[in-house]
Amino acid sequence: MKIHSRLVSAVYIAHSGNYQVGRSGYRICKITPHQMAGKLTAKQCAVNVFGKAGRKASANYCIGYEGDIVCNVEEENRAYTSASKWNDCQAITIEVSNSANGTDRITDASWNSLVNLCVDICKRHNFRLKYDGTKNGSLTRHNMFVNTNCPGTYLQSRFSELARIVNERLDGTTGKKAQVQKGGYDMK
Secondary structure: OOOOOOOOOEEOOOOHHHEEOOOOOOOOOEEEEEEOOOOOOHHHHHHHHOOOOOOOOOOOEEEOOOOOEEEOOOOOOEEOOOOOHHHHHHEEEEEEOOOOOOOOOOOHHHHHHHHHHHHHHHHHHOOOOOOOOOOOOOEOOHHHOOOOOOOHHHHHHOHHHHHHHHHHHHHOOOOOOEEEEOOEEEEO
16 A cells, blocks of 8 residues: 655655564554755655665655655555665654755754644654654654764754644644744744
8 A cells, every 4th residue: 555645745755675564563653864965955855866676775755945845655655765664664753854964954844744744744653753752652753773963953942843833733733734934843
């Protein structure tokens, strides 16, 4: 069964050597956002990076710098993203574009898409985001599993905020989509 979010604009499946069919019996109960380490559209990341043979890397979703979202590995399959089979078998992994090359910041549009995608994933798979800074939470980081700068200091500094906003949306306490406005978020 091919499962992906209704928020995607397209599906560009990674090369077959860059992901695992199935999830080794694990259920989806985590989300792991990553940074692309470059300014790319979602399609560029999915096709030009993960679509190539031998990459041995992929993500379930790619979010471009303009907030575009594409599916790269269907949710019923494990993407090779975190250097941890244990994490990747349980997580929906999301590559998020940097706002510019040479920075680890992301655009407001990418942030909004990340929030909306996380809410959608949590609703469909029936879990909440818990960020406790350990691999046991439901919001995990790449650098919890391997020595890497990913997800970068900027995105990592916003993980608690991401969990809070997503859970507020799940609880219906905001009632509306979170939209970033000049470094903060505004409920519109």
